[in-house]
Amino acid sequence: MEQLLQILIELHPDIDFEKHTSLIDDAVLDSFDIITIVGEINDAFDVAIPAAQIVPDNFNSAASLYKLIESLEE
Amino acid sequence: MSFTSFEFMLFAGAVLVLYYVIPNKFKKSLQWKLLLIASVFFYYMTGLTNLLYMSATIVTTYLAALMINRLINAQEKLVKDNVKQGISPKDGLCSSGGRILPLNKAKQNLTKEELKAYKAKNKKKRFCILTLCLLINFGLLGIVKVTGLAILGVSFYVFRSMSYIIDINRGKFPCQRNPFKLALFISFFPLIMQGPITRYDETEPALFAGNKFVVKKTAFGLQRVLWGVFKKLVIADRLGVAVVTLCNNPEQYGGVYALMAMCFYAVTLYADFSGGIDITIGIGEALGIPIAENFKSPFLSRNIFEYWRRWHITMGRWFREYLFYPLSVCKPMLKLSGFTRKRFGNVGKRIPVYIVTTVTWFSTGIWHGVSPNFIVWGLLNGVVIMISQELEPLYLRFNKFTFTKSFPYTCFRIFRTFWLMCFIRSYDCYAGVRTTVSVHLSIITDFQLGKLLSDGVSELGLNISDYIVVGCGLAVLITACFIKHKTKCEHVRHWLSEKTMPLRFLVYGALLFGVIIFGVYGFGFDARGFLYTQF
Numbered sequence: 001m002e003q004l005l006q007i008l009i010e011l012h013p014d015i016d017f018e019k020h021t022s023l024i025d026d027a028v029l030d031s032f033d034i035i036t037i038v039g040e041i042n043d044a045f046d047v048a049i050p051a052a053q054i055v056p057d058n059f060n061s062a063a064s065l066y067k068l069i070e071s072l073e074e
Numbered sequence: 075m076s077f078t079s080f081e082f083m084l085f086a087g088a089v090l091v092l093y094y095v096i097p098n099k100f101k102k103s104l105q106w107k108l109l110l111i112a113s114v115f116f117y118y119m120t121g122l123t124n125l126l127y128m129s130a131t132i133v134t135t136y137l138a139a140l141m142i143n144r145l146i147n148a149q150e151k152l153v154k155d156n157v158k159q160g161i162s163p164k165d166g167l168c169s170s171g172g173r174i175l176p177l178n179k180a181k182q183n184l185t186k187e188e189l190k191a192y193k194a195k196n197k198k199k200r201f202c203i204l205t206l207c208l209l210i211n212f213g214l215l216g217i218v219k220v221t222g223l224a225i226l227g228v229s230f231y232v233f234r235s236m237s238y239i240i241d242i243n244r245g246k247f248p249c250q251r252n253p254f255k256l257a258l259f260i261s262f263f264p265l266i267m268q269g270p271i272t273r274y275d276e277t278e279p280a281l282f283a284g285n286k287f288v289v290k291k292t293a294f295g296l297q298r299v300l301w302g303v304f305k306k307l308v309i310a311d312r313l314g315v316a317v318v319t320l321c322n323n324p325e326q327y328g329g330v331y332a333l334m335a336m337c338f339y340a341v342t343l344y345a346d347f348s349g350g351i352d353i354t355i356g357i358g359e360a361l362g363i364p365i366a367e368n369f370k371s372p373f374l375s376r377n378i379f380e381y382w383r384r385w386h387i388t389m390g391r392w393f394r395e396y397l398f399y400p401l402s403v404c405k406p407m408l409k410l411s412g413f414t415r416k417r418f419g420n421v422g423k424r425i426p427v428y429i430v431t432t433v434t435w436f437s438t439g440i441w442h443g444v445s446p447n448f449i450v451w452g453l454l455n456g457v458v459i460m461i462s463q464e465l466e467p468l469y470l471r472f473n474k475f476t477f478t479k480s481f482p483y484t485c486f487r488i489f490r491t492f493w494l495m496c497f498i499r500s501y502d503c504y505a506g507v508r509t510t511v512s513v514h515l516s517i518i519t520d521f522q523l524g525k526l527l528s529d530g531v532s533e534l535g536l537n538i539s540d541y542i543v544v545g546c547g548l549a550v551l552i553t554a555c556f557i558k559h560k561t562k563c564e565h566v567r568h569w570l571s572e573k574t575m576p577l578r579f580l581v582y583g584a585l586l587f588g589v590i591i592f593g594v595y596g597f598g599f600d601a602r603g604f605l606y607t608q609f
Contacts, residue, residue, distance in 0.1 A: 016472075021195055027380075031394055031398060031399075032427060032463055033428050033432075034399075034424070035398075035399070035402040035403070035430075036424075036427070038402070038403050038408075039408060039412075039415075039423065039426075041410045042411075042412075043412060043415075048403065048408065049397040049403060050403065051244075051395070051400035051402075051403050052244035052245070052246070054395075054399045054403070060280065073224070074426050
C-alpha cells in the first residue's frame with residue numbers, strides 16, 4: 001500500500017490519498033493521471049490493469065485501487 | 075421527420091398514449107414491442123436504405139455477441155468445474171486439437187497448462203469475432219463517411235452497438251438473446267438522430283421493465299421536451315441564419331465579423347445540439363426510460379479538460395473507454411512506456427500517452443467527418459490538451475497565488491476557455507482549413523471594426539427584432555443556468571416543481587407561447603435540421 005501511495009503522491013502531492021474516496025467523481029484524477037498510474041503500477045507491481053477494470057469504482061480511492069492490484073496479483 | 079416538426083410531435087404523442095394505454099399486466103411484454111415497431115417505422119420513414127444499413131449492424135452485433143457469450147460461458151463453466159474438482163474437470167468443457175469441445179465429447183481431462191492454453195485460445199477466438207464485428211461495422215461507417223452517403227444517425231447507432239459488443243467481450247453483462255430486444259436498444263427512436271451514445275447496461279433495465287404511468291415523470295419529460303424545442307426554434311434556428319451568412323461569405327466577413335461568427339456558432343451549436351438532446355431525454359423520461367446526460371453547462375468550463383467533461387459527454391466517454399484506455403494499457407504501449415522512461419526519464423514516460431492522445435483525437439475528428447477540417451479540429455484539441463498537460467506544473471505553482479481563487483479570475487478562465495474552444499470549433503463551421511486560417515488571420519490584419527460600426531449587423535439575414543428575440547432567449551437560458559447553479563438542483567424543473575402552481579403555469583405557459591410566437595417554424599417554412607444529425 002505504501003508503494004502505491006508513493007506513486008499517487010508523486011503525481012498529486014497536494015492530495016491526501018489515504019482519506020480521499022472520490023478521486024474520479026471529484027475529477028481529482030483525469031484520464032492522463034489514470035494512464036500514468038496504470039503504467040507505474042505495471043512497473044512497480046508487475047500487474048497489468050486491463051482496460052475493462054478502468055472504472056470509477058476501482059480508482060476512486062487508494063484503498064480500492066490497492067484491492068484491484070491484489071485481486072489481479074492472485 | 076425532424077424532432078421539431080409537427081409530424082414528429084404527433085408521432086411521439088401517439089406512441090406515448092399507446093405506451094401507457096396498455097393494461098398493466100401486459101406492459102412488460104408489450105411496451106417494448108410497441109417501441110420497436112415505432113422505432114422501425116420512424117427510421118423507415120427516413121428511407122429504406124437507412125433501415126437496411128441499420129439491419130446489418132443489428133444482425134452482425136447480435137450474432138457476434140451470441141458467439142462471444144457462448145465462449146465466455148464455456149470458459150466460466152470449465153473454470154468453475156476445475157475449482158470444484160481440483161485441476162481436472164470431470165464434466166464441462168475441454169480443448170482438443172485447438173477446438174473447444176463440450177466435455178461429453180472430450181477425450182481427456184485438463185491439466186493446469188491445458189486450462190491456461192484453453193483460456194488463451196478462448197480469448198483469441200473471442201478477439202477474432204470481436205475484431206470481425208468491429209471491422210464490418212466501422213467499415214460500413216467508413217464507407218458512409220467517405221462516400222458522403224446520407225445514412226441518418228449512423229455514427230451514433232454504430233458506436234452504441236460497438237460499445238455493447240465490447241462490453242460483452244469484457245464480460246460486463248450477458249448478451250441479449252432476443253434479437254428484437256437488441257434491435258430496440260440499437261434503434262430506439264429518440265436516440266437515433268443525434269444520440270446520446272448510451273450504453274446497454276444503463277438503458278436496458280428501464281427499456282424492458284414495463285413502465286407504469288407516473289404523472290410527475292411524464293410531466294417532467296414533457297417539460298424538458300418543451301425546453302429543448304425552445305432552445306432549438308427560438309435561439310438556434312434564428313441565430314443559425316446569421317451563422318450561415320457569416321460562414322458562407324468569409325471574404326466579405328473577416329475580422330470582427332469572424333469573431334462574431336465563432337461566438338454565434340458556439341451559441342447556435344449548443345442551443346441546437348443540446349436542444350435536440352433535451353427533446354430526446356424528455357421523451358425518454360416521459361416513457362420512464364432514463365437517458366444519459368450529454369451536456370453539463372459546457373460554457374462554464376475553466377479549462378479544456380473540464381470542457382470535454384461537460385460537452386458531448388457520451389461521445390467523450392466512448393472514446394475514453396473504448397479507445398484511449400485500451401490503447402494506453404495494451405502490452406506494446408506499456409512496453410514502449412517502460413522503454414521511453416528508461417531512455418528519456420520523466421518526460422519520456424509521457425510519450426506513449428501522447429501518441430494515444432493523438433490517435434484518439436484524430437479518430438474523434440474522423441468521427442465527425444472524413445475531411446481535413448474535422449481532422450485539424452480533432453488534432454488541435456489533442457495538441458491543446460497535451461500542451462496543457464505539459465504546463466500543469468506551472469499552473470500548480472501559479473494557482474498558489476490567492477487571486478487565482480477569486481471570482482474575477484474564474485470569470486477570466488471561463489472567458490478564455492470559451493474563446494479557445496470557439497477558435498478550435500471554427501474549423502468545423504468554415505468550408506475548409508485554408509479558409510479558416512485566412513479568417514483567423516483577418517482578425518489581426520483587417521479587423522473591419524469601421525464596417526461593423528457603419529453597416530451594423532442588419533445585413534446578416536436577421537433584423538433588429540430577431541436579435542432582440544435571440545437576446546431574450548439567451549437571457550432565459552442564462553437565468554435557468556444561474557438558478558441551477560445557485561440552488562444546486564439537478565434540473566431547474568425539479569426546483570420549479572416545488573413552487574406554487576400559478577408560478578409554474580406562468581413559466582411553462584410563457585415558454586410555450588415563446589415557442590409559438592417567436593419560434594422559427596410554420597407551414598411553408600422548412601425548419602432547419604439538427605446540426606448533429608449530419609454526423
